[in-house]
Amino acid sequence: MHASAALDRIQPSPTLAMTSRVLDLKRQGIDVIGLGAGEPDFDTPDFVKEAAIEAIRAGKTKYTNVDGTAELKEAIVAKFQRDNELRYETGQITVNVGGKHTLFNAMVATVDPGDEVIIPAPYWVSYPDVVQFAGGTPVFVAAGPDQQYKLRPEQLEAAITPKTKWLILNSPSNPTGSAYSLAELQALGEVLERHPHVWIFADDMYEHIVYGDFRFHTIAQACPSLFERTLTVNGCSKAYAMTGWRIGFAGGAQWLIKAMAKLQSQSTSNPCSIAQAAATAALSGDQSFLAERNAAFQKRRDMVVGMLNEIDGMTCPTPEGAFYVYPEFSGLIGKTTPKGEKIETDEQMIGYFLGEARVAAVHGAAFGLSPAMRISYATSDDLLREACSRIQAACAALK
Numbered sequence: 001m002h003a004s005a006a007l008d009r010i011q012p013s014p015t016l017a018m019t020s021r022v023l024d025l026k027r028q029g030i031d032v033i034g035l036g037a038g039e040p041d042f043d044t045p046d047f048v049k050e051a052a053i054e055a056i057r058a059g060k061t062k063y064t065n066v067d068g069t070a071e072l073k074e075a076i077v078a079k080f081q082r083d084n085e086l087r088y089e090t091g092q093i094t095v096n097v098g099g100k101h102t103l104f105n106a107m108v109a110t111v112d113p114g115d116e117v118i119i120p121a122p123y124w125v126s127y128p129d130v131v132q133f134a135g136g137t138p139v140f141v142a143a144g145p146d147q148q149y150k151l152r153p154e155q156l157e158a159a160i161t162p163k164t165k166w167l168i169l170n171s172p173s174n175p176t177g178s179a180y181s182l183a184e185l186q187a188l189g190e191v192l193e194r195h196p197h198v199w200i201f202a203d204d205m206y207e208h209i210v211y212g213d214f215r216f217h218t219i220a221q222a223c224p225s226l227f228e229r230t231l232t233v234n235g236c237s238k239a240y241a242m243t244g245w246r247i248g249f250a251g252g253a254q255w256l257i258k259a260m261a262k263l264q265s266q267s268t269s270n271p272c273s274i275a276q277a278a279a280t281a282a283l284s285g286d287q288s289f290l291a292e293r294n295a296a297f298q299k300r301r302d303m304v305v306g307m308l309n310e311i312d313g314m315t316c317p318t319p320e321g322a323f324y325v326y327p328e329f330s331g332l333i334g335k336t337t338p339k340g341e342k343i344e345t346d347e348q349m350i351g352y353f354l355g356e357a358r359v360a361a362v363h364g365a366a367f368g369l370s371p372a373m374r375i376s377y378a379t380s381d382d383l384l385r386e387a388c389s390r391i392q393a394a395c396a397a398l399k
Helices: 014-027 046-057 070-084 099-110 126-133 153-159 182-193 224-229 254-265 273-284 289-308 346-357 381-396
Strands: 093-096 116-121 137-142 164-170 199-203 230-235 248-251 373-376
Touching: 046 273, 070 093, 070 230, 070 248, 070 273, 093 099, 093 254, 099 126, 099 164, 099 199, 099 230, 099 248, 099 254, 116 126, 116 153, 126 137, 137 153, 153 182, 182 224, 199 224, 224 230, 289 381, 346 373, 346 381
Parallel strands: 116 137, 116 164, 164 199, 199 230
Antiparallel strands: 093 248, 230 248
């Protein structure tokens, strides 16, 4: 007995691996500041918890429809109309066990060997692995800090071939926090209109976490002509601080939603009934707490960007959304640590920060663009200030 060929095509998640490593160090009593997890430090809102408790008391502990309760699908239809000006019917909605499950279902249900999926880099770590698991070929397009980590229309045009099946578009982005403006989406849309065989996987998981004057749009809203071939993907994990509840959802073409439900019927079956009740409350309830949390996130973002940009050899663009920064540090590669180790990769740099500064981040190579790192600022102001001070000191010690 040996592992399947499909399993050989994927790697364990590097972000989850770093989270596990931090937990191990903390259990050993080591003072380490973990900035690796893509998880809000805020708690699930009380009104959402109460809805879950009420669902338990009301006996909502049985199987549900395989891809979501009628109540939750109706709440998602209302959410897409309210927030995104998109009109779906409940038959065009899927509910999954987190956004990663939505991605998995969509790719496995549609991708055949030889199909290509365009993935702008830096990218969320799971995109290429899930595409490869499905038998497809990831086509990476590098979008560096000089272009604010955003795909340009001419790059998209050059990447499309007759084999292209999907473009994955994540805005605001994990790992960079960059978000596409309405005009930028429309420019990409003009390219996609010329290639009707290309579908769009719009990952909007960080939709509500945006800053300043930035106004979020999703691509099917910005480009109505693309509505029929866009899977608009979202969830409760980030904005509602419900990572552990595991609810993702999407709106799309009815045939695609049915195909994803068919796959789900033979894998997980329905998402947790209690989590679905909680998600229904989250999407339908008072949304005012989102603005309060965003104000806290923005303050943290500004502090972290400011402190990292004080480091010689490090450049940290200011992101429009999410709770990540993605500083580039090509100016530090080739330097030597106080112990005489030469830093040649961003993975070595992350090891140095963990070992010397006791700060955990995730190396840029995991996200497809080096030399850089992803830092999550979804933790307290005091811990962030201390972590950035430690990183500054560790960089200053390099020769």
